[in-house]
Structures are given as structure tokens and as C-alpha cells.
Amino acid sequence: MTHTSSHTPGTFRASVPSVPHPARGLLISEATFCIVDTETTGSRAGDDRLIEVGAVRMVGGEVVEEFQQLIDPERHVPRRITRLTGISTGMVYGQPTVREVMPRFREFLGDSIMVAHNLPFDLRFLDLALDEAGLPPIQNPAVDTLRLARRLLSALPSKGLSRLTEHFGIEVKGRHRALGDAGATAELLWILLSRMQIEFGVETVEDLLTFQHRRYKDTRREPSHLKKIREEMLPDLPERPGVYSMRDGRGRVIYVGKAKNLKNRVRSYFVGVENHPPKTKKLVRDVREVTWDETGTELAALLDESRRIKSLLPVYNRALRRYRDYPFLRLDVSSTYPTISWVPRIAHDGAEYYGPLARRGQADELVELIGRLFKLRECDENVFNLGRPCLYHEMGRCGAPCLGGVADAYADEVERVRAFLTGRDTDALDALEAAMHEAAANREFESAAWYRDQRERLTTTLGRQKQIASPVHDHNVVLVEPLAPGYAGFENGGAQLFLMRHGRLAARVDIASNLGAGEIEDLRETLDEHFDPLASPPEAHLRADVDEMRILAAWMRRFPAPARQVRWHESMSSDDFLDAVLKAAGSALPDAEEEPVEEEEL
Template identity: 75%
Template sequence: MDLDTAPFVIVDTETTGSRAGEDRLIEIGAARLMGGEVVETFQQLVDPGRHVPHRITRLTGISTAMVYGQPQAAEVMPRFLEFLGDAVLVAHNLPFDARFLDVALAEAGLPPLQNPSLDTLRLARRLLSSLPSKGLSKLIEHFGIAVNGRHRALGDAVATAELLTILLDRMRIEFGVETVEDVLAFQRRRYKDTRREPSHLRKIRDEILPLLPDRPGVYFMRDAKGRVIYVGKAKSLRNRVRSYFTGVESHVPKTRKLVRDVRDVTWRETGTELAALLEESKLIKNYLPVYNRAQRRYRDYPFLRLDATHPYPTISWTPRIAHDGAEYYGPLGRRGQAEELVELIGRLFMLRECDDNVFTLGRPCLYHEMGRCGAPCVGGEGAEQYGLEVERVRAFLTGRDTEAVDMVEEAMREAAASREYEAAGWYRDQLRRLQRTLGRQRKIASAVHEHDAVLIEPLAPGYEGHEGGAQLFLIRYGRLAGRVDLPADPAPDEVADLAAALAEAFDPALPPPESHLRPDVDEMRMLANWMRLHPEGARQVRWRPEHDADDFLEAVIDAAREAVPTNEPEDDEDE
């Protein structure tokens, strides 16, 4: 029977002493384990018909008064057998508990236990030879297992159930154990037969890991049928992939299961970590590997929309970008963040917040009375100053004007001084988000449709034979339009190829896209986040329609020559 569907009943007993037949049961606790989860429990105090020794009371907390009047063993055992059913019986030091249970069954006129049995103490001795003690207390401490009621039957049974799941995972990874029959046989293996490494781990360590390059790329973990079950990216393929296959027992359960299932690892070098990041996202959405939890679907990311087509622009948010004359800023992380940022702009700047139907009425509305609008609908100073207010908003959205940070901080202090703590908390949260947003936008410094630049990252030495150079990410209208690898000393034909790529991507006659699709926005989000997180390693050469093509080419080549690798630590991935 497969381990994921097999029922296990983990039992623990408390007794008046250690000699079955002379000493008696005072408590039975049991937990039913299926698929790694405790789904049902059993607990019952038992009247031993005699005094509970003081030393047992000190250890367990169970006194004579507690068990007096409780059911006797002959009454309890039929109910326990019903709970046990045909499950595998499990205990830590099983012979001890089994002897007392069999004596109690005999008193009830029932035959001894016939269920298949498993002893976690035997498993621990075979799997954890380096630990000096295999007692339940030491194993609980070693694995950090939380116990609700140590030396009480149910508490110890539940703790043993968690220990069993840990040991089963280890047997799966290291010995390919997949069925109940395998586990029952494993507990009786000779010790020397439990010291060998599983063949699939040995093969990966001996034949694959030595070939991995110390350069960025994406890697594919495959199962026995060759299916991709995990895709990851790495700044160093060698270090990242090796980390899965060392110290396996210390990994989180999900990673241990991944290592258990993987049979082969392949990879693809990308030259830079940024290229690996972009490729990883696409590959996960293509393969949908079972062990990748994040990035499996394209999401809608909100953008702020400044409607510059109206004489008096308004600010709002939208999940879509269109070629409609409006200015778009972002992407932002989530809808709530966009809504709060629109609200914050409404509080800080005097842009109108009414719709066009209300505006055409030509009279001040509620927002003017609240001090949030200069009423350009009636002309006067509000209309004259409106263009300046729009420029302030643009400067704010591109990170060029940090005055808003001071304004929010002052509003937070005023609210706190007035004991308006809810408002002060709102301003505090906005201040934090604002600082993150400004940091990201300062690297972009333009609306989406005006973001035209070459992002430059240093190539990893040795990539495709290059001992230096740079990888160029061509960004047009906010989207990734192409990628070019440029050696440290490019030949004339390589310079010509770069010039052709730049001319195609930055053709002044190239119209903006009618819309930005989800894959485009996904790349935009990752590029913006990369520029925010790597302010020193990333470089940009911005393009304007009035730039001379030769001057732009020379500026890009000069920036590429200055690109040098950084020694930033690699970010941990989400398994």
C-alpha cells in the first residue's frame, strides 16, 4: 500500500510500572495518521484497580484519584480495537506498549494484536546513527517537535506521529521507500544495509553536479519519466543546484520531497542573473511544474493612469494599458496599493476628482469644499495653476519630487499629535509604500509609453567563451524589445549587429503598441523590481527621438565597457 494513502495508528500507553502483567495500564492515547496528517485521536484513562505509585504521578501527572471510577481495561480495549481497525500499529519502543496492550486484551477475552506493526525506535536507530540517543525525548528535542502534554499518552502519541512523518520522508529520499511493505521491511534491515546512499542521489552527485558551471542560468529538475517538476534560476548554477543535494535532512519538507522525486537535472546558461530571472518566469508558465508554487499564471498588475487627453487631467488606476493618449505609471504590486496611491495623490495634490459630467456643470463640488481641488471648472486661479499641479504629480510619479514624502510625514505627525491614531497609522503605512514606490520609479523616471532605454548588465566571465562584456536589454515603450550580448572588445561585425538591433528597437517611426499584454507587463514588473534592488549593478542609457543614432550607439558601447560584475549575494528562492 502506498505511504500517502496508508493508515497508521500511533499509540502510547502510561502504566503503573514497567512489568506487563504485574503492572497495569492507566492511560491509552492514539493518533490516526494519513497522508502525513493526524486525522483522528483516541484518549482514555484506565482504572488499574490499584494505587498509582507516587513516582508515576510525578512523571505523568496522573494520580490515583484521576483514574478512580474510570473504565477498566476490559471495557476500554474493544473501543481501542475499533479505533485501530486494520491500520499499521506504530509506537516508539513498540514491544513495551504491545505487551501491556496484549495483557489488557487477554483480560477482555480478546486475542493479541494482529496488525502489522512499526517501531519508530528501530527506524531511528537505522536512520539517525549519528545521534547519541534515540529516545523519544531526545528526538523531540532534535527535530524541534512541539508536544502538548509530554508523558501523557495522547501528547506522546501525536509527537511520535510527527516523528514518523519525518522518518518516512527521509526513507523516501535516501532509500526510495514508497510503500508500507517497504517500511515494514526497512525496520528489520541490517545496520550496514542502511548506510548506503540512494542510487539516484549518488548519480546526481557523481555525474551531474561536477558539470555545473559557476555562472547564471536556469535549471530544470526532472522526475523518473523525464517530466520537468521544478524550474529555478541561479546566479551560480553550481552553488544553487548543489545546495539541494547537501544536508538533505535539514531542508523543509517540500524541498525534501522534491529531492526524493528528482532523477535528473539539466540547465541553460543565460549570461546574467536578470536574464535567468526573466526566463524562469516564462518557463514556469510554460511547464507548470508541480513543485513551483509561484509564478504559475500571469497576473493583472495595476497601473496609475494620468488622463492627459483632457485639458484638466485626472488620476486613476487601471489593470490595462492602452494607446489612448493617457500616461501610465507602474506596474504596482496589487489593486489595494493602487487605490491607496490614488487616494494619497488626491490628498496631496489639487487634481480634480470629479467625472467629466460633473465638471461640465461649471460649479464647485464637494472636493473643492474639502480642500482637495482648486475648482478649475469655474476658471480663475484653480484653472491657471492646474498645469503646474499636473507637473508636480508627474514629478512625484517618476520619483523626481520627494516633497510628497515630507508632506505625508508631516500629516502623520499632526494626526498623532491630535490623537487621531487611525489616521496617523494610515499615513505611516502610506509613507512606507511611498518610499518604496519612489525608489522604484526613480530608476524608470518616465511614464510607461515614454520609457525607452538600454539596461546594461555585466556578462558572467566564461559565458559562451566571453571573458567579459555586457548583456543589453532593449526597452521600448516600457516593454522588453530585445536582448544583445556584447563582448568586452566587440569586433566590427558585432558593433554593426548592435547598431542594427538598436535601430530596429528605437526607430522613431515605430508606433506604440495598442496594448501591453500580460507577458509584457510581467517582464516590466521584473525589470522595474530589478532596477530597484540593484541600483549599483544596473545601468541605463536612455533614448530620446532626437538622439543621433551614432551617438546613442557610442553611449551604449561606452556604458557596456564600464559594466563590471557585482559581488552581491544570491537571493534565496521560494521552493
Template identity: 35%
Template sequence: MDAVQGTLDELGTPLHEVTFVVFDLETTGGSAAEHAITEIGAVKVRGGEVLGEFATLVDPGGPIPPFISVLTGITDTMVTAAPKFSEVLPSFLEFVRGAALVAHNAPFDLSFIRAACAAQGYPPPANPVVDTADLARRVLTRDETPNCKLATLARLFRSSTEPQHRALADARATVDVLHGLIGRVGSLGVRTLEELRGFVRAPTPEQQRKRHLAEGVPGAPGVYIFEDARGEALYIGKSSNLRNRVRSYFTASETRTRIREMVGIAERVRTIVCATALEAEIRELRMIGATKPRYNRRSRFPERVVWLKLTDEPFPRLSIVREVKDDGGTYLGPFGSTRSADDARTAMHEALPLRQCTERLSPRITRPACALAEIGRCGAPCEGRESAESYSRHVRIARHAIDQDAEVVFSAMEARMRRLSAEQRYEEAAVDRDRLAAYVRAAARMQRLRSLTRIPQMIAASPSFDGGWDIHVIRYGRLAAAGVMPRGAHPTPYVDALEATAETVTPGPGPTPAASAEETECVLRWLDLPGVRLVRVEGGWSVPAYGAGRLAGRIERAYQATRADRREGRPLR
């Protein structure tokens, strides 16, 4: 039998024979777990011809946020008579059957489709996926386009449809962008769907050229720093195996656009070998906070956290501050934003008649009371109606709610939410739920942090992969030393030597006196790992028996119930 050489077309599905369904969603927000779909639009094309379109508004099961209505033009009135997505989903799945799915920033749109499938008991779509945003980043240069937004690409490829944050219009514009990009990759030898998808996943030329930067990297735990030609840190990371992690930046597995861009700029990779994985994690946090590399997205600004402070004065009040001082105040936090701190403060004010004015008050000087006194929300110490001794009872309860027992705030807010729900004021109840969550989460986090940060010294060990032990010295919640004890060795000399050479830590004020909250949380996560053993502890290690941690689960269950309500179209609880 004569051998027959296969054609290129036999190696995959030629692009001109592929049926693409280009789709777009409009939603009430950016999270598939928290938000809902308001519109879906899809266009089916093959060989450059439109075969059909699918479009409908969708009832999200709740109000559309005002800024979303401004952005999309979709209002609550428009979706009142629209079907719910549970009714639309079967038709959409039938429409896309056997086609390759295309979307601009496909992971976003697909996350909503997959969440809807999971909620309705359908298997998620197994269709091949093409992301035009990712493809554009691979094909186009900065000289051609300043960014890869859909509107920018639609202008570049002279789309006949202008994107306008409406699903069908954006899908039509994405069709033109897809055809334009296919034309570009065709000149690079891409002829089949399989080649198109492989083209996106392949390492960029810059990644391939920079592979030599991973040479000589040790296979040990530590921190790696990508640096530019001037020695400036571009990106800092950590790994339990530096060699494997650094090499991955130069392979197809690294698909993050900003990281691929960073690799193109990098001129060297510097590594710092650490004794243990925990030491590497802590060093990474400290170095990111100190150098603020522009390609790192998290942990760059630990100094931007805020605190809720119960002041130390004759008539204390709750104040939002950026710095913890040794001034006699009681602190709750840290919070990631002023808004979340203000939410927690509002929750506490609902339970406790603490004054809300900002002036410093003296028992000897009075001034007219505000409206809060008239509605019973404040005892009006400013006007002399409430003495410092009487007011101090509220302060003691507030301190107890911050440090020990969150029940007084939780009960007051829960009662208010029940009352609002009974009056069908569900949106107001949801706002109060968010405020309570901000307070409970912050109190639970702080109480857990303080359980460790008040301990002058703790030495703990965990088993390592080679049969030895990783040993850490922790002082006031700060990692002061890390070391490794080999298998079969007697622990006392190693522990004594590590303790003697550990960093001297002088605690400052507040719940996190010696390290950032993130660092102490890293240590706490390590202490929770299976097999960790406490070697030496100065003092006790405990959290309040009636602390906020026992209430955090109830808060999370309330959020889960709300998500279920949204999926089923019920009023928010």
C-alpha cells in the same frame, strides 16, 4: 591495555537525559523587525517529567491589532500592567540555560528571541534547537495527518492540552507532540539528541532516490526546470553553476518542505545553458511568468501588478488600473497590490486638489459638488466653480510629482504627520507615513526604471571569471542579447555580431514598454556591479536630479526610528 568498546549512549546525549524547554510566543505580527511579543510560555521537561513552567504576558509597547486580539484573546487592557520583554528576557534566558530549545515552527519564535537579544545587548541563545513542525514533516505521512499544524498534531497524539493561541497552553500541547514524535523516531533507531537533530537534517528517502536526476547536468550558467511525469514544470530556478545547484536539491542542505515535496514528484530535470548569469536570471523570470510552476512562490504573476494613472481628459483624475495603454495618461507604478496603489493615491490627494469622483466630466455639463468641495479639498469643476484651464495647473503639478520631483507630495504629507504627532494622534500619523512610503517608493522605482527603459539601445560589458567579458545588449530595458568575449580578443567584432543578432524590440506604452519591471530591475542591478563598462549608449542615461530617490532614504530612516520606538516602548512617531 585492553580496548574498551564504547556504548551507544557515549556517542551522544541520550534523549531521556536531555532537558528540553518547549516554548511558544504570541506576537503582534509575523515580523520580528516590525512587531512585538505579547506573551511567552515555556515548559521544562526531562525524561517525560515536567520540571517547571515559565509564563507571562508582555507589554508590546504599542496597541495590539484587532485581528490579533480576536485570534489570541489578548487585549490592550490585559497587557497594560505587564512587564516589557526587556524585563522578561533575562529570566527567560536563565530558564533555558543548558537546555535544548523546542518550538513548533521554531524559526519564527527564535527570530523574535534573537531580535530581543540583539536589542538588549545579550548574545543570542546557542542552545540546540528542535523544531517539532519540521520533525513531524519528516516522520508523519499524509495518510496520518493532512497537515503539520500544532492543533492537528495535538489531536493526533491525544494531547491533554488543546492549543488555543495562548503561549503556555500551546507550549504544553507542543510537549505532548514532542514526546509523540520522539516515540516515532525511536523506532527508527534515534536514541540521542544528536541523532534527533541529524535525523531532521538528513536527506529524505525521496531525495536520496532521485539523485540520479542531477547526473549529466552541465557546470555552466543557465536555467533548470524540474518536471513531472507529464512534462509539466514543477519548479524553475537559475544558477551560475547548474551542476552544483541541481545537486544541492538532493542533499541535507535542502530543508524547504515544499521543495522536498517537489523533488518527490519530479521525474526529470531539464536545463537550458545560458551565455551569462544575467541571461539565466532573465530567462528564469520569463519562464516562471509564462508557465507559472506551482512550486515557485515569486514572480509567477507579473500580470497582476496595478498602476496609478493620471487620466487624459478635460478634468483628469487618479485611477487605479491593471493595464498600461497608449491613451495619453501618465502612469505611476507598478504596484504589487491595489492597497499600495490606493495608499499612493491618497498621499497625492493630500497634496493636490485633484477631483476624486470617478465620472468623466465635461466643461459643458455640470452637476452638484460633493463634500470635498465644501472643505476645500477640491475646486469643484463638476459644478463649474473651477475652469479646465485653472484645473490644468493641478494636473501639471501632479505629472511633475510623478515623473520628476516628489517634493510637493512629500512636504504636504510630512506637514500633516507633524500636525497629527503634535496632537498625539500617533496611529493616524503612522498610517499617513505608510501612504507616503507607498508613493515615494513607487515613484523612485519608476523613475529609476524609466532611466533605462527610454534608452533605445545600450551595450554593456562586465569582466568574467576567466578573464574574458560578458556582453549584453539592452533595448528599452529588455535584455535583447547576451554573449561572452574570450580573454585577449578584440571587442569590436564580438560587439558588432551580438548587436546584429540581438532581438528586435518594439516598445509599447508606459514606464516599462518592453519588459516587466522585475526584468529591468535585474538589468539595473547588473549595471550597478563593480567593473561593468558601458560600450555603446544611444541617448543619455540619467534619473531626475530632484527625483523621489533622494527622499526614499528619509522614509527608510523613519521606519527605523519607529522600530526603535517599539523596542523602547515609546509612542509611535
């Protein structure tokens, strides 16, 4: 039996319903899409019949519901169709007919936006089936991913579903089966929608329906906001370090980043957009303005970036959004027999603090490792005052100072711990290796693995600590960084000085490459003010202070050369310290080979 349709086959008319559809005004992220695929006995609607319908309902890029049904075509399924789809006559015999299936399919489709790859083909078969079931043809807004691909992917020789899924790495769970192809088309749709949003500002369903009917030459035009940024903002960017802010259409800061070279870094967002990861593409789609501030050095940019992100909380910054409690190792020297532990904060309590460490797990491991390698007591004051050995002594982890008479030996052990914590004593590595081999020989493989892992981690930790060979409160140093020529009127460059006192940043000073007598005297006064031998350490370090300490400590490890770090101690005269700083500043030159610090990722 031949079925006729109330519309002309091949006419792409379902995307323009006679009555305005409520979905047309929705944002794409809020709209419901129904992605459909059909399998048939052939390619001629009317002569050939449906044998399967598959569909997925998608909202916000997520599939929320599926529909799949084999259909009895009430005729033989050709062998070539069986070879292609795997659907045989026996599989569809006794299945519901289109008269039974179409009402359920129509209910699943609802008022959603219908999507298919080569939409007219599927529409012809579906409308004929609906007509047979006594239902009106589909009038939903409709999108053809084939049309979208032709406009967006002109360089691809083929726009067929197989070629596109291969190109985008989409996994098809059942190729040439209706539900499998519908699911793959759904993934393809979301990829194409993302690209349209970034490159053409397509935000609403109305924009999408209009876009698919654009002439090919109109789809080659660049989005207006990208053109404006490239032409009006990027040319003014300096080739010097700084911090940049990206703002959306409402003027809100949505991303903050730092750069060693502002021009190169910011420009990289707006060229080769198609090759960016999805989140960066979305950022480029939303940004409407770029502003920046020069900092003179990359270190200053790192510090300013961290502060701004925590202050503004831009939506596209994943890391650095909150101040964290970084753990510190605490050597309590208030007792004749000091103990080691870790704490989340620093206090001015006479103890020695080492760090900051990256995470609490690392702090736990180091305290445990010190307990195994050195014989510091691990009991609390109440247990210690009982005057009898505890479990740790029985385990060989303590020399039982509670019994008295070992003060000198204990002091030597404390000094070994200090040397270990500042990277000056690497005997611990040999001890760990020996312990590992001994545990393995005794077939204590779990302990051997622990010692092996600790040795690997300790190798890294000691390498870092070696550059900061003192407790936190004793970090008194001037970091010297070459100043970018042209920054803030320093045409011939100069140096940027970071004054660290009692472990935290006290001041930042920019000086020219050639200082006059008055400027040298001003620098002396600044150094004398902050490096006053009588100044007491701060009562406490706030989270913001510790965050700066973490950044500065990482920088000191990266640039350990004495020329970049002028250390101060109380015995230095004002003249000697000033001369050392001026000498370092005079030799401060940018290193063309240095690796850039990794930027905070999106």
C-alpha cells in the same frame, strides 16, 4: 493474578503477520497508522497491569481520530507511578476494566498499521489484556519508532521519546499520559517517515516495514538517485548564470529556478539535505534529473525563469505560476484638466502610465495620497460639465477648474504630479510630515497614523521611481549587463544588451568584448530598427509584457548607474546612440560585491 501470553515476551513479531496484510502494498501517504501508548503499574507484563491506553489514528500526516481510556487495574497504583504519570488509585477506581476496554480498543485499531515507541513493551501489555478479554493477540503490521530513530539518528546519544521530542521541537500535550505521548509519537513518526523517503527512497508500507529491520550499516547508504545526480550531473554544471529544471522519474519538470552560478546553486540542493526545510527535502526526494540552460547574465535568467514557470507550471514552484494584472497609475492628459486613477492594463490611448505597482492596495493608496496632496480634479466628466463645485472642492482637495480660469495653475499642478510620480519631487514627504503633526496636535490620531504610514511607504516608492523617471511608454533604454566569460563561445566575456522600447523588452543582443567593423555595423542596424523615432507605441501590453516590465523595472532600480542604462531619445543621432552603447558595453564588468537577486522560493 498473573496473566500469561501466547507469545514470548520481548519478541518483535507483530510486524510480520502470518497472512499478508492489505496495508503492506499501500503508499505511506495513503496508509492508516494507529499510534499507541500505554501507562502501566510497572514494567513487568503479567505482574503489572494497564492503567491507561491512548491512541491516535493518522492518515497522510494528519490525526483524524483519537482514543483515550483510563483502566481500573483492580489493584493499587504505586506511588512512583503516580509521581510519573499523575494517575492515582483514586482516578482509576471504578473505571472500566481491560475486559471492557479491549474490545473498543481493538475496534479502534482495526486494520491500521500499529505504531509505538518501544513497541515490544506496549505489545506485551496489550496482548495480555486482549487475552484476558478473550480476544486474539495483535497481528497488524507494526512499526517501532525507537527502531527507526536508532537507524536514522545515530548521532543522538539518547533515542527516548523525551529526548526526541526535545530534538525536533515537538510539543507534548501531557507527557507520561497515554494520549499525549501517542500524539507526540505520531509527530515523530511523520518526521522520520519524511527523512526515510528523502534519504532511502522509502515510499510504501512494505518499504517501511523492511527498513526498520535493516542492519545499521545498511542504513548509512545514500539513496541511489542522489548518488547518480551528484556523480553524473553536478560535475558538468557551469559556474555561470542560467535556468535549471528538475525532473521527476516520469521526466516531468517539477521545479524551475534561476542561478547566478549554476554549479553552486544546484549543488546546494544535494548537500546537507537534512538541514533543508521540509518542502525542499520533498523536492530532493522526488527529483531524478537536472537539466539547465545558460543565459549569460542573471537578468536573462530571471526573465527566462518567469516565462518557463508560467508555461510549465511546475508543482514545486509556489510563486510566478500565473501572469498577474499589475496596476498602473494613469494620468489622463486628453482633457485640459487631467485626472489621475489606476488601471490593471496599459493601452495606447494618449494617457501617461506609471508603474507597474506591486499590488492594487498600493495603487489605491497612491491615488488617495495624490488626491490629498495635489489639487487635481477627482470628479468624472458628467459632474465636471455641470460647471459647479463638488464635494471635493468643499474638502479642499480640488481648485474647482469646472468654474474656468485656472488652466495655467492646473497645468502647474499636473507637472508637480508628474515630478512626484517619477521621484523628482520629494516635497510630498515634508507635506505628509506636516499633516501628521497637525492631525496629532488636533488629537486626530487616526488621521495622524494614516499620514505617518503613508510617509513611510512613500519614502520607499519615491526611491524606486527615481530610477525610472518617465511614463512607461517613454522608457526607451538599453540595459547593459556584463556577459559571463565562456558563455556561448564568448571566452573573453562581453555584454548582453536588453533593448527596451516603449517600456517593454524589444530584443536581447549578445556582443563580444572586441567587435569587428562588421559586427559594429550589425549592432547599428539592430539599434536603428528598434529605436526608430517614427515607431508607434504598441496598441496594448499583454500580461507577459507587463511581467517582463516588472522584472526589468526592478533591475533598473537595483543597478541605476548610467553605465548600465543607456537612454535613448528622439534627438539622438544613430552614431551618438551607437557610441554610447559601445562605451557602456566596453566598460561592463561583473561586480563581485553585488548581492544576488532572491530566488523564487519553494
